Each structure stands twice: as C-alpha cells, then as structure tokens.
Amino acid sequence: MATATPEATVDKAALLEFLLRTGDNALVLGHRVSEWCGHSPVLEEDIALANTALDLIGQTQLWLGLAGEVGGRGRTADDLAYLRDGYEFRNLLLVERPNGDFGKTLMRQFLFDAWHYLLLKALKGSTDRRIAEIAEKAFKEVAYHLERSRDLIIRLGDGTAESHRRMQEALADLWPYTGEMFVGDASDAALAEAGVVPSPESLKAGWDEIVADALAEATLKRPADGYMHKGGRRGVHTEHLGYILSELQFLQRAYPGATW
C-alpha cells in the first residue's frame, strides 16, 4: 500500500467516523454477549462467552481510545462509550439485535465474526500504522471467535431436528441485518482510496464464501437476499440501542463527573 502519511492527508472526519463504527460494534456486541454471563447452557460456554466479551471490550478501548485522539476534543474512550447518545452511535444494527435464544446469539456472533475477521485482516495492512497495530492484536482474538462460532453453528445445524430448526430460524431472523456490513458511503470511499481501510463492498465475496461454506456443513439453507435493514452506521438505530445505553451509561449519567 501507499507510503504517504495518511495521518496528515486523510480526512479527519472520515477517520473518526470509521473508528467510531469499529469501536461501537465491539462495544455493543460485547455488551450483548456479556448479558449471558452466568446464564448460558453450560459452564464452558459461560467461560467462553465471558472471554469473547472481554476481548470485545478490550478492542473497544483501543478503537475508541484512538477515536478520542483523532477527534481532538480531549475525549477518552470512556467519554465516547458513556457520554454519547444513541444517534451518535455508529454500530451495525446486527450487533444490537437482542440475544434471543442461545442459537440466535451464536448465529449473530458467527455472521459478525466472519465479517469482522475479514475487516481486521485487511486492516492489518492499513497505511495508518495506529490502525494496523490495533488490527494486528484484534485479529488474533477474532480469528479465534470465528473458529468457535463457526464450529458451534455447524454442530447445532447438524445436530438434532430441534437444534437445526432453531439455527435455521435464527439465520432467517438475522439475515436482513447482514447487508449493512457491505454498503459503503463517501467517507468509506475516501479512506479506502488512501489505503487506510478496505471498502465495505470488497469484503462481500470473502464473507459469502465463509458463510456458504459453514452453512453447507451445518446443513442450513442460506436465506434469499431480500430487503436489508440499514441505518446504524449513520446513527439511525433500532429501539433496542436506547435500552442498551440506558444500562451501560447509568452510573456515568446518574453521577456526572464522578470517577470510578
């Protein structure tokens, strides 16, 4: 990729937008996954889910930390996580979907992991060194998340009639939220042009392949590509996000300025 210093040439607003999108995905999904803590079907899953949530919260700290730096208004990762309202959040609608049953949680994780994996893999070669460094660390974690979620959806898809039915239903429910991952806007285009991030569209073929492969092994049927919901990436969310934030932000909102 180019050797120019994108820190100087790339549009700050576009960069900030990207960092918020990436950090918010990790934050909101980490929140959802952590809701399972102590309530999962087996002890090993309690441990594994806590581990996934922990990785995602760690990634949130890095992405939003960098967003705070780039934004230049002295905001920390915590300020960004705890003091923005819903319309300022940039996560995909997919990650704010309610957990549903354990199958739905795993299917959401798999659909996201497959995309997250490809995104981070590309970001390791970003012309922005700071982004490449975070991606390097996060990629290792997410490669493991994908291995795990892929394995589980295969086993459950090709398990009992009931587990198959539940996984197929989960897939149908979540499918309309997958399209948003691959639709870029002007800010994505500017960053892709500078070699800072891959264009969202460029991740589609790889994602299709990972998903098709796993679904075949899981004996699950890929839903038809119908209408796709969009909005999260530009701050237009579902009603669910407001409740996530009212929980997440409760203490910071109730005791403004307190340190913890």
Add this chain to the structure above:
Amino acid sequence: MYAQMVKTDSTRLRSLDEMDPVERAFQERVDAGQKIEPKEWMPEGYRKTLVRQISQHAHSEIVGQLPEGNWITRAPTLERKAILLAKVQDEAGHGLYLYCAAETLGVSRDELYEQLHSGKAKYSSIFNYPTLTWADIGAIGWLVDGAAIMNQVPLQRCSYGPYSRAMIRICKEESFHQRQGYDILMKMVKGTPAQKAMVQDALNRWWWPSLMMFGPSDDASVHSAQSMAWKIKQNSNDELRQKFVDQTVPQAKYLGLTVPDPDLTWNEEKGGYDFGQPDWEEFFNVIAGNGPCNAERLEARRKAWNDGAWFRDGLTAHAEKMAERRAAAKIAAE
C-alpha cells in the same frame, strides 16, 4: 464459608485403636500429612463428606456469578467492566475445577447439578443477598472474596489431593478478586459524598452476611471434629471469623468507614477484636431458602439449564453423528 455446615455422617470421633487396619493405615497417612489420591482406599464417610463439601463449594462459585454478573452491563468504565468480566469468568473456572475434583470421587457434574436444581444441595448463604449498587461489587470483592480466602488458604493443605490442588489454583486468583474489590471502594471513598455514602451503605448490608459465611460456632460439633481429623477442615468457624474481623476492621478504617457493630472493640489481652454475633436466625432462614434472593438465584440456574437442554442435546447428537460417519468411512475404506 462457601461450604457451610458440612455433615460427616459421624456420631463420634473414633481413636486409631478402634479402627480396622485398613482405616487405621488411612488415618495414619492423613495424620502424617500425606495426600490421598482418587484411586486409593478411603472411608465411605470421608468420600461422602468431601463430595458434600466440594459440591457446595462448586455450586457457590456458579451461583456466585449471578450477583456480580448483575452489574457487568452497568459497570461505570470500560476498564471496570473488563475487570469484572474477568473476575466472574474466574469464578466460573473455579466451579469447573471443583466439579472436576468432585468427579474424581465418582459423582458427575450432571448429578450435582440435579441436586442443586432440586434444592437438595446447598450453596453459600452469601449469594442470596442482592447487589443493589455498584459499591456492592466492591464490597463483594473485598469482604466475600476476602472471607473465601480465609477459608481456602488452609484448604490448600487439605488431605484430598485433587481438592488441595484445585484450591492452590483458586487461591492464586482470589487475591486478585479481593484487591479489585477493595480498589473499587478506594476510588469511591475518595470521590463524591454520594459515592462515599454508597460505600457505607454497602458495608452496612454486607458486613453481617459476610461474618455468617463462616457458619455458626462449631466448637461443639462432631462433624467439625471429624472433618478436622480427616484434614478436610483446618480451623474452627470461630477461629476463621476472628481472623477475618481482625484483618478487615483496619481495612474498613482505612477506607474511612464505620463497621455496623456497636459491640466492636479492640481487646488488648487477646490481641484481637471483640465483636457482636450475626443474626443467626436470619442465617438459618437464608439456608432454609428464605433469603432475599434464594428463589431468584435458583430459578436463574434452573432456567439456564432447562433453556440450554436443546443446545446440549444438539452437540451430543452431532458428536454421535460424527462418530457414526467416521466408523462408516472406516468400514468403507477396508
């Protein structure tokens, strides 16, 4: 403690002379500080008592995820959230080690779950109290993990090998748990008056239940004497409670908090604190299922288990299919 009032089936303690040669040899090994391993002979009472104690301990770790898990989504900073997640994950891991230790005594995790879900098995009374504010998360780390450490450090020397080794692993993590709890409170007492009030309120609610964790006085208990002879218990409940109070009161002072016990005074002569008795009637009520959260905790565990049945069945069915396919492929290849 995580295991409170564990019964031994003994009605009185017998001397070495009264034992048959096999049992005597066993007791002499225990007396000499040797470890008993799963495949070796052991008295049935020893085995049963260990199963009761280890499973109570394991269930406590698992149910213990719930009160703290209650605040993960509301943790006040990303760092606090990560620390709490790691802590609760550790507790699940402790449960896993302990169920494995119990399995070496011939009882499966599923059987033990069944006992928990049916209400037959107990877990520590402490986890039947609610976490109402963020300060409760600090108080649990400081007091509850602190009390657990008091009990578990001596259990590292327990006569049963697998339990002793599980305790050694667990104790390494518990000191981090206690520190993170104390650290939460430290930050809060240096903060706003509202934060400080929240911490005092948490201490007011958690102090007595923490003292109850050690169980009622067992100086006169034959079960306790038998457990001590078997070296699966090292100290009396009162000894541990005294140690806990002596360690904790100065820490409370350092935080600028008032321990909610009007009888608390330093006793120069014994070099420890004199303190009041917890409300044992409340304790027995909690043990009997009438604590503020007993019903919710048990229901949460049952729900997790029942709702997850299809998941576990799915994985089992898949494993069976794979085994069949491998066998079929092998036959085809021959």
